[in-house]
Amino acid sequence: MxxxxxxxxxxxxxxxxxxxxxxxxxxxxxxxxxxxxxxxxxxxxxxxxxxxxxxxxxxxxxxxxxxxxxxxxxxxxxxxxxxxxxxxxxxxxxxxxxxxxxxxxxxxxxxxxxxxxxxxxxxxxxxxxxxxxxxxxxxxxxxxxxxxxxxxxxxxxxxxxxxxxxxxxxxxxxxxxxxxxxxxxxxxxxxxxxxxxxxxxxxxxxxxxxxxxxxxxxxxxxxxxxxxxxxxxxxxxxxxxxxxxxxxxxxxxxxxxxxxxxxxxxxxxxxxxxxxxYPNRPSERLMLPLFNDLFKDNENWTTGPYWGSRGNFFADVTGDGKADAIVSNSQSGITVRRSNGVSFNPNESWTNNDFVGKKGTFFADVTGDGKADVIALNINGTVVRRSNGASFTSAETWSNSFLGATKGTFFADVTGDGKADAIMVETTGVKVFRSNGSSFLAGEIWTSIGYFGSRGTFFADVTGDGKADAIVVNDGGVTVRRSTGSAFAPNETWTSNPYYGSVGTFFADVTGDGRADAIVVNAGGVTVRRSTGNAFLPNETGTSIPYLADKGIFFADVKGSGKCAAIVVNNSNIVARPAQ
The missing domain is CATH 3.40.390.10 (Collagenase (Catalytic Domain))
Known part of the structure; x- marks a missing residue:
């Protein structure tokens, strides 16, 4: 000008x-x-x-x-x-x-x-x-x-x-x-x-x-x-x-x-x-504190838009320890942008046709080979397409019954064998369908009473023993039921006050100690409560400024550091803030 x-x-x-x-x-x-x-x-x-x-x-x-x-x-x-x-x-x-x-x-x-x-x-x-x-x-x-x-x-x-x-x-x-x-x-x-x-x-x-x-x-x-x-x-x-x-x-x-x-x-x-x-010197003068956010500065991981009409996901589909960006579209199927540790590589087509569950699409390692597979939940059964590290293979039926639940269906390794299991949360209790690497076995009752939260139900390893635990977020706080490998133990109060986000609540390992931490996203920024293995510590600042997304916010280890990054999918690009 x-x-x-x-x-x-x-x-x-x-x-x-x-x-x-x-x-x-x-x-x-x-x-x-x-x-x-x-x-x-x-x-x-x-x-x-x-x-x-x-x-x-x-x-x-x-x-x-x-x-x-x-x-x-x-x-x-x-x-x-x-x-x-x-x-x-x-x-x-x-x-x-x-x-x-x-x-x-x-x-x-x-x-x-x-x-x-x-x-x-x-x-x-x-x-x-x-x-x-x-x-x-x-x-x-x-x-x-x-x-x-x-x-x-x-x-x-x-x-x-x-x-x-x-x-x-x-x-x-x-x-x-x-x-x-x-x-x-x-x-x-x-x-x-x-x-x-x-x-x-x-x-x-x-x-x-x-x-x-x-x-x-x-x-x-x-x-x-x-x-x-x-x-x-x-x-x-x-x-x-x-x-x-x-x-x-x-x-x-x-x-x-x-x-x-x-x-x-x-x-x-x-x-x-x-x-x-300015001649008057106050008796108490404190220097401005430096910002010590748990998540680093923004990094652009794509230079253009990458989001799907049927959803965005982040999971390690290649088995290299880094979560990749996954997009599902109704016309083009599933595409993947591999993480190279500093950005996402160009698109790769991993299915040549639409593959989506009518009741939900999930990405989790159900075979135990270290690579996340795609799972389609349908009324007439559950279908899996295994990841071979370069594409998703042909569809396999892993269950002929409907695994949908009134309070949510989840896929996480609750047994500690490295394979994600299917978890159904009902008002009457929690049922687990173990993965044997080629199918989901018959359901097992892991709690005989309802265990779900008004602010969300989650499954993540908060204790660091390799088994995903059941986590419930209510208005009054966060409770955990540890996985024993065959059942969920009785309730434990992990926060005695409310801890949930207006934008979202998440559980992922921010610190790299093998334990998933509690993460809350509000309009003003992100806060984290670290897991000690027995409770969540007081709030720490994850981001001291707003960190919001057009299409969604996610927490996954895209760098392969053992620590999750805060990822936002916008209309124009994907931005990540790795953990410190």
Whole structure:
């Protein structure tokens, strides 16, 4: 998008972007009479509808700017105005764009903690406060340049710091803008200390000369001129590029050979200025905690859509220890995208015709060879197509009776022999049909009373003995009936309080200890309660931001690490967050 330039009366931005430079020698200021401002103009940059001053200072959009220009003629700079640009008591609530990855949010937090440590400021995660900073993730194309932008001082309500780079110095620089600091070389006394080499400034479209304007009317100096301020331009900022190097645009008057200008961290002067602006140090100050989610950052496992009209599944059909992506469609049958540990390979057709159970389709290793087979549950019987590692073989009838149950039919290895058994849950009890590797045997009663949950019934090995246990989730908590290999033992309470998700509840091994953990997905994110083998521990954060799907969310070990990944199937692709 082309950048446009805009000459604007200086008075127009007083309300929008009053700022304080990094240092001040005196606390004096003056009101600016209207007559002084009538002919005072400066140059802005418009990118799309956004208006910027000096490259990275966000003034608002063009609609806001026109509105505030009309209001500004009644405004003068005084103590009350300056106070309005400060964050009360030095407490700054912050919030992150959900587009930021876990590691990216931690980069921002680390930079903010480095600002907090030597100053009186407090950054805290945003709660109900009306005024807060929102860190917004941008591409270079969206922002118009690589770096960041920020308003000056507190503007009120949500104000954005937009970042297309997460370099630590950029995060700090833009945050200091929002705290009230301006560019150091914009001071009205800067010509006493540095010389701007205009001939070396890039004057091509868009002209960069306007980034070196002085702002004498609405900039308040704090302390002596600070060459090493993080708010100071570097010696070759916006310079003409010659032989892939930018020419020098700023030169020290007292020591022209010294090119140390600017900084990648706060200078002593920056710290002093912030502590003058925010002089009250609270007795209790806690650093922002890093996000320690149990699931890592998003990874794209497909570059295009992969979902089925008859369902998506994740199971190890090749026998290499990694769960593969499986899709069932009414026209094309079953296709597989093998996991290579970092993504899913291209589609392979594993059946040349439709294969679906009228009462359910399942994938589980019923033969005990380490490869998940496909199971079709029908009214007139149960049919299996074995996996040979490259396709599903011809259909075999494993049961001539209907294995459907009023509270659900499941396939899991409850005997510990490596073969998934058929499990029927009825209101009167639980019946198991053992797999012998070629058929399901006659039903055995494993509980003679009903065992099902109002929030879900599950079968997974939560004890780590190789046998899937029966798990029930109710409003009051989670109970488990251990598998003995021939029956389910009496109830045990594994959580004494509710633990279920509005989006879904799952049981899979997140930690790699061989025990399935309890996983809950809500609109705000994923939480995990680890299994000790006897109970589920208190909540831990699985994902600290929402992790929702268009087509479904799953938990399976796609990397072959022994730990499950959180997998979302979207309209456009499949994304996985492996366990840490």
């Amino acid at each position: 082309k950048k446009l330039h805009f000459w604007l009366s200086l008075i127009a931005i007083i309300l929008f972007s009053f700022s304080v430079n990094a240092q001040q020698h005196t606390k004096t200021y003056r009101k600016v009479p209207l007559w002084e401002l009538k002919d005072s103009i400066f140059r802005c940059t418009i990118f799309g509808k956004n208006v910027y001053l000096d490259g990275d200072i966000y003034l608002g959009d063009t609609t806001e700017l026109n509105r505030y220009q009309n209001l500004a003629f009644a405004l003068a700079i005084d103590d009350n105005f300056i106070a309005q640009t400060r964050w009360p008591n030095g407490i700054v609530p912050i919030e992150f764009d959900n587009s930021f990855q876990l590691s990216e949010r931690n980069q921002i937090i680390t930079a903010l903690n480095e600002i907090m440590t030597p100053t009186n400021l407090i950054f805290k995660l945003h709660g109900a406060e009306p005024d807060y900073i929102f860190y917004k993730k941008m591409t270079v194309a969206e922002l118009g340049f690589s770096g960041g932008s920020s308003p000056i001082g507190k503007r009120g309500n949500r104000q954005e710091i937009q970042l297309s780079s997460l370099a630590s110095d950029i995060i700090k620089h833009e945050t200091l803008h929002s705290l009230g600091l301006y560019h150091e070389q914009s001071r009205d006394d800067r010509d006493e200390f540095v010389r701007i080499i205009e001939a070396n400034i890039d004057r091509s479209e868009p002209d960069k000369l306007h980034n070196f304007q002085k702002h004498s009317f609405f900039v308040k100096k704090i302390g002596p001129y600070d060459f090493r301020s993080i708010m100071h331009y570097q010696f070759n900022a916006f310079g003409i590029v010659v032989n892939r190097a930018s020419l020098q645009t700023i030169e020290r008057r007292s020591d022209p050979s010294n090119k140390n200008l600017g900084n990648n961290t706060l200078s002593t002067g920056d710290i002093s200025a912030l502590n003058q602006m």
